Amino acid sequence: MMKTAVIYATKTKHSKKLAEAIGLFLNIKVQNITENPALHDVDLLFIVGGIYGGASxxxxxxYIKTIEAPVPKYAALVTSCASGSQRQITVCNILEEKGIKVLDEFVCKGRILFVSPTHPNAKDLKEATDFAQKIVARV
Ligand SMILES: Cc1cc2nc3c(=O)[nH]c(=O)nc-3n(C[C@H](O)[C@H](O)[C@H](O)COP(=O)(O)O)c2cc1C
Incomplete structure (x- = not known):
């Protein structure tokens, strides 16, 4: 059976919220990267993170640089940012360099001060779990 893991990195807990919604949907305990999660035998890795000054x-x-062989086969990114459009490009590049295929990225809005004040909301969480469902069905 395929082993899936969900990890997140967060400053203001929006990514935690998104990760937990996906974890609940997939029945997986999510892990903060501060716990230095071990990824042994993981086939599919969801990485949830925010954007700060245009970067992850x-x-x-x-943490991602420390992932050692045997690396997960696949990854999918879930990104939270005020603009709702910035991507985790460096994360994607590091993963691909390690031979981890990045299947897709879901980007949703996350509040900062008065920008995107209601996000992430219930619709965002539903869209994140829909994304996770599609990814799991693909691999
Ligand atoms: C210091 C800081 C810098 C940020 N820079 C950006 C940015 O460059 N672009 C953007 O779209 N959002 C930016 N944001 C908004 C965050 O990406 C957004 O609040 C996101 O939901 C944070 O995720 P987190 O709660 O998991 O840390 C910034 C937020 C903070 C606190």
Missing amino acids: MPALLT
């Missing part, structure tokens, strides 16, 4: 959290990049 440095701690997330550091």
Whole structure:
């Protein structure tokens, strides 16, 4: 059976919310990267993270760089940002360099001060779980 893991990196807990919605849907305990999650035998890895100054959290990049063989076969990214349009490009590049195929990225809005004030909302969480469902069906 395919083993799936959901990890997240967060400053203001929006990514935690998204990760937990996906974890609940997939019946998986999600892990904060601060716990330095072990990814042994993982086939599909969901990575949930926010965007800060146009980039992913440095701690997330550091963690991803430490992923050692045997690496997950696939990854899918879930990204939270005020604009609702910025992507985790560096995360994607590091994963691909390690031979981890990035299947897709779901980007949703996340509040900062008065920008996107209601996000992530219930609709965002539903869209994130719909995304996870589609990814799981693909692999
Ligand atoms: C210091 C800081 C910088 C941010 N920079 C950006 C940015 O460059 N682009 C953007 O769309 N959102 C930006 N945001 C908004 C966050 O991406 C958004 O709040 C996201 O939901 C945070 O996810 P988190 O709660 O998991 O940390 C920034 C937020 C903070 C706190």
